[in-house]
Amino acid sequence: MDIVPVGYTPPRTLEELEQLPEQDQELAFDVAGEVMMDVQIVAGLAPGADISVLFADWDQKGWIDLLDQVILTAPAVVSISYGLAEDHPDWSLLGIHEINRRLAAAADKGVTICVSSGDDGTGDQMRDRRCHVDFPASSPHVLSVGGTQIVRGDVEESWWVSPGDRSVRNGGSTGGGVSTVWRRPEWQKVQVDSLNPGAVDGRVVPDVAALAGPPFYDLVFVGRPSPNGGTSASAPLWAALIARVYEQLPPAKQQRFLTPLLYGTGTNSRPLGTHACRDITAGHSNASFPFPGRGYQVRPGYDAVxxxxGPVGVELLKALMTV
Structure with a gap:
């Protein structure tokens, strides 16, 4: 699922792209390239899946209209690669709660909505001293997906490239932290304290992670190589994996909101997510600089980075068979 500015028409050929002013070329890559990245990742990893691409206006009504369609059709899994800091001024209090209400309705229908946790670390494009998390990734009714990178050949670690956000070309960092809007759901039994003094015991994100940084993804846009990444790539990767796993499950276990199941007890009295995922224990915190200049730490077991x-598909399938 991608949200594109109303009235926007992407270039259809390389020649059309090259004729655009530089600023419009960047917009084409940011908007149309984002859509194509999601579609190519899902199609490449789940070639047998039925893929629908939903478009909406870039405003709160667009989000609501789009999620109403998701509720109506109830696909098994949805991927969203957009969001803003949950306290960003573009969100109204009513709007963010109406969107969350629809996310809850989708979850009640067994739809797992995979949402990118953000590419700008704890700053999340907000220029202040507080730590922020992205919405709708911070909603208790989605699967929030963070990012990793591969370094030194085969070492997978948390995604962080200086200065921890996209203010510098190729910079970035996985979003993550503790919500200041949504209380921690009862099923999320983890110990993570907010870095914001006096903050509520909020929903912790992300739930899982996948490749977001180097070496990125080999993609094509208007006929030419266009490697890309970010948590905008991690979310459709998880969506594709879930679609493939659900296909292998008995019908009664196919349409289930995945996120609470990951925190439930699996074998050896450990959360199911520890069996279905590869623990990431190396890497930088997800701090962005200069604001807020601090972040959450990578550690063994669950963390807010x-x-x-990262996913282990065979183990996820085995774990869901037992639940």
Whole structure:
């Protein structure tokens, strides 16, 4: 699922792209390239899946209209690669709660909505001293997906490239932290304290992670190589995996909201997510600089940088068979 500015028409060929002013070329890559990245990742990893691409206006009504369609059709899984800091001024209090209400309705229908946790670390494009998390990734009714990178050949660690946000070309960091809007759901039994003094015991994100940084994804846009990444790529990766796993499950276990199941007890009295994911224990915190200049730490087990870790598809299938 991608949200594109109303009236926007992407270039259809390389020639059309090259004729655009530089600023419009960047917009094409940001908007149309984002859509194509999601579609290519899902199609490449789940080639047998039925893929629908939903478009909406870039405003709160667009979000609501789009989620109403998701509730109506109830697909098994949805991927969203957009969001803003949950306290960003573009969100109204009523709007963010109406969107969350629809996310809850989708979850009640067994729809797992995979949402990117953000690419700007704890700053989340907000220029103040507080730590922020992205919405709708911070909603208790979605699967929030953070990012990793591969370094030194085969070492997977949390995604962080100086200065921890996209203010510098190729910079970025996985979003993650503790919500200041949504209380921690009862099923999320983790110990993570907010870095914001006096903050509520909020929903912790992300739940899981996947490749977001180097070496990125080999993609094509208007006929030419266009490598890309970010948690905008991690979310459709998880969506594709979930679609493939659900296909292998008995019908009664196919349409289930995945996120609470990951925190439930699996074998050996450990959360199911620890069996279904590869723990990420190396890497930088997800601090962004200069604001807020601090972040959450990677640690063994669940953390607010990579969640339970990267996916292990076979183990996820085995774990869901037992629940």
């Amino acid at each position: 990579t969640g339970f870790g």
